[in-house]
Amino acid sequence: MSGDRIPVMIPWLGEEEAQAAADAVLSGWVAQGPRVAAFERAFAERVGAEHGIAVSSCTTALHLALVVLGLGPGDEVVVPSLSFIATANAVRYVGAEPVFADVETATGNLTAATVDAVRTPRTRAVLxxxxxxxxxxxxxxxxxxxxxxxxxxxxxxxxxxxxxxxxSVGHGALIAAWSFHPRKVITTGEGGMVTTDDAEWAExxxxxxxxxMNASAAARHASRQPILESYLEVGYNYRxxxxxxxxxLVQLGRLDEIVTRRRALAARYAELLADVPGLTPVGDPAYGExxxxxxxxxxDQDFPASRDQLLSALAEAGVSARRGIMASHLEPAYQGxxxxxxxxTERISRDSLILPLFHTMTEDQQDRVVAVLRQQAAAG
Incomplete structure (x- = not known):
């Protein structure tokens, strides 16, 4: 193996993020406060939504979205199985039943037709x-x-x-949930956001x-007079x-640069893989980017190496790749x-693999990844 190991993902963080975090610590306000409010406003504006509500993860964002929709026991929610298991789990958190629909091959996403195939009189939402x-x-x-x-x-x-x-994705959405996990394009370590145009839902x-609580901790601290808060319903600690x-906030300011770089790396992968027979890379859909x-x-089904063999060959060459997106319906938690x-769904989950792509990736690193795939394609 030559050179250092190539990771599948590295978040792009630097001194500016470190200083922003330090400034928050030194301010004495480390819980939910003015910086959260500023981040909510900036994020909502970036995606074209009226309101942003910052939370502890995308999973909790999804849970709260389903709560405000009033979903519960006896309801069905159509979801893709081809997704991290948190998508289906959020439906279970409100007592509803996830009903798994298939996806299209090119994007890995639900379509109106795949949703319609599993829709029933008990369907109350689509996720x-x-x-x-x-x-x-x-x-x-x-x-x-x-x-x-x-x-x-x-x-x-x-x-x-x-x-x-x-x-932007999320523009015009009834309600959308977002993640800032380190594997995502921008990160806060852990964290999430709900966006919506509905003011009552946002409140x-x-x-x-x-x-x-009917009065946030930040509002109580800012008030010159004591505020005796009330608890209007059973809530959660999702701050x-x-x-x-x-x-x-720093990461959001980097977003355009990050996406431009990721798209350039993806375009170079597509160019390098264009003459590798039997491999179909992900790309832009006709309607977006x-x-x-x-x-x-x-x-392809007749590619000389299986997905797991490709993962092993890449690992031997010092490349960290991952299996494709999971199929939730095949996990023990969702049997039946x-x-x-x-x-x-089963084909993509069984056969696809995720290649390294991160902001600081070099052409040499990409070349090393593609060389392994070329070698495996030629083995047949």
Missing amino acids: AVHQGGVPADVDSLRAACADWDLPLVEDAACGIGATVGGK RLGRLREHG MTDIQAAVG ANFQSYWVLP HPSAPLPV
């Missing part, structure tokens, strides 16, 4: 994912959901910086993340800290849950 930073066709999904009188929740965990029709989401938000939070390739036949 679509912008998978790996490849935007879903939300125009057609929103139109279909309007016809069915169903709310569409957007799991935009990987979606920041991706676009549909030239506008309730702000209460729910903070134990259901983001000001330290995280301080980092998030991906941020390439994940860059995956799908080997309702779904349509999911041939595309």
